[in-house]
Amino acid sequence: MFKFWVVLAQTFMTRFKSKSFMITTAIFLVFIFAIGNIDRIISLFDSGEEETDVVAIVDETNRVGTMLIEMTGEEFSHFQYQQVDNGLEDVQTQVIDGEYAAVLHITEGAPFQATFYTEQLLNNSLEYDINQQLQQIKVVALTEEAGISQAVINEIYEPVNFETAAIESPGGSEQRTEEEVSGARGLVYAMLFLLYFAVLTYGQMIATDVANEKTSRVMEILISSSSPVSQMFAKISGIALLGLTQISILILAAFFMIEQRQADLDAEFFEFFGFNDIPVATYIYAIVFFLLGYLLYATLSAMLGSLVSRMEDVGQLMFPVIILVIIAFMLSMFGLDMPDSEIIRITSFIPFFAPLVMFLRVGLLNIPFYEVMLSIGILVATIAVLGYLGAKIYRGGVLMYGTGVKLKDFKHALQLGKKDK
Template sequence: MNKFWIILGHTYTTRVKSKSFIITTLITLVFIFALTNIKTIIDVFSDGEKDQIAVIDETDELFKPLAENVEQTNEDIELTLYEDTEEKAKQAVEEEEYAALILLSKNEKQLPKATYYANSISESSLQTTLEQQLQQLKTMYATEQAGVDPATLAMINEPVVFDTIALDESAKTEEELNQARGIVYIMLFLLYMTVIVYGNMIATDVATEKSSRVMEILISSASPVTHMFAKIIGVALVGLTQIVLFLGAGYALITAKDEATKELFAQFGIGSSSASIYIYAIVFFLLGYLLYATLAAMLGSLVSRIEDAQQIIMPMTFLIVIAFIIAISGLSTPDAGFIKITSFIPFFTPMIMFLRVGMLDIPVWEIALSIGLLVGTIIILAILGAKVYRGGVLLYGRSSSLKDLKKALALSKKEK
């Protein structure tokens, strides 16, 4: 057991002290800081001036209501009535005196229309705002022409009452579903990134040790099972260190903004969901990591060059990508047949069964069965992985094919 802790400690300290860990952690922390202060950063780099829009109103009646609507909806846009010719207005836009020019007129049905001129039409948000406000004016004019009472029009445009009520008393409400959906999405994303990043890290670590011929010494001083799981848990602690730093920094930065914190947490259902969903999140996250980490360690032991590690773990990457895609598509239809079936496939269970647990009220036996199958698969992979690991770490030369599993197993038998 002492050897286990030595290998684990060595794996953890080596990774935490590495330049790649420090650089990626710092870059991510800077990104989190920028994300939580995005509005402040935008304000710093912006000149603070409003977008000046020149308006030529051929109708002499559209400018005033349009300017009032724009002023109420967007403080960053200011409309100015241009009294000179259209050609001079276009020239003023070209010389950047104005951000754009709008030519207001009416069509044959006496309804508002506009022509928008700008040096570049790539700024779609500005165009969309102006188009929306002009659409409101068109609706108003069309209503007056049709003789429709404004109160009647307001009633027509009022959103329809559409209440959703589940007849099953155990079913989740719409509010509970929205809260669960946010937590499920966070869990899916974290598990996906953890498996991709740290699974690759495990495979690369094993390949690195083999390329430096250190593996023969390590494997002779500790059993392959000890070495493999010390490596898996050591890298897991590295990942946990980063996750705690990221979540802690994000929480500290967001907490400084009280309103933003409440809105963000409310959107993702954090703090208002039942404790069981958090427990299931931890269980499926840990089991999912162990499953894919064991597979990554086994596959990584088959290669002796770092550049071959990416290729050998490609099947594992495909599995987690497929599971992620199925789970994301299941956010809108968690009770679909294919979601239920795939939730019992061990390589998909951590994501898809957690999706079902979070979004639906499913029988306990289904959860227990999926966890049992998942744990059983991890045990089988651990047993098989230990054998492959024992022979694989002594397998040198160019090897980037799963056919090398047979060679690794044969070497493992000889070692016995």
């Protein structure tokens, strides 16, 4: 047991002191700081004075232009109108010279027609806002001609009272209420991305670490002092501790940033992605599925890494693992909109997808307790089987050297693992 802790500590400290760990952590901290202060960063590049576009109006109706000017207020503060008496061609020349951003030519029609002339064809927001204003004026003009009062118009455009409610049925997997889903959505998003990131990063790290020791022949010294199985699980635990350390640093930095900026940021952002009104059981499931998902893929990565003799082969051998993680992630992204679909329910019991997909269902649905326990049981059993096979393959694989990795290498590693007891 003492040797296990020695290997664990050595794995953790070696990676913790590495430049790659420090640089990666620093980059993520800078990214969190930048996201939390994006408004302040943008303001540094502003001149302090917002430029207001001036749109010239050539109005042949003698009424629509005045209504536009009266309508423009704080909602459209990024531009203003100016009625001109010059001819259309003269004003177009002034647009080219930069005196105006555009010119709006209004003519008689049913009830009027408008043409927008501009050099800024990519500035669609200005065109859209003016079009919206003209549409409102058109509605007012036509309803006045038809004798319809403004009160009737307001009632027509009043949003319909539409609510969504879940039907509860015994033993079913109904969706939670809208408030509960909104509260759990932030945790589900965080868990999906966190587990996806952890599996890809730290799983690759485990395989690379084992392959690196084999390449440098350090493995031959290590197996003479401790068992290969102890080494495998010590490396998995050491890199898991490293990952938890890095993730904790980032979470604490993000929490500190949110606490500092919460008063300045939009409250709706925190309501949509916030962690309010989440049952304690959901947090427990998040920890359970995260740890089980990590152990599953970490054991698989260590087993595959023991078969590699060259660092160049690590990426090739880890490719199937990465594909499994990506499929699980894509299923989860699909399941965020349709958590009660049949494909999500089925894949939540497949061990390589369960850590992400089943937690998605737990977070967004009220599913029967036995389904969660069944999924966890399948996961634990799969980890046990992989751990048993992985230990034997690891025991034999660390002694195998050669070029490339073939399917027969798994059989050879198992045979060596049975002999080396």
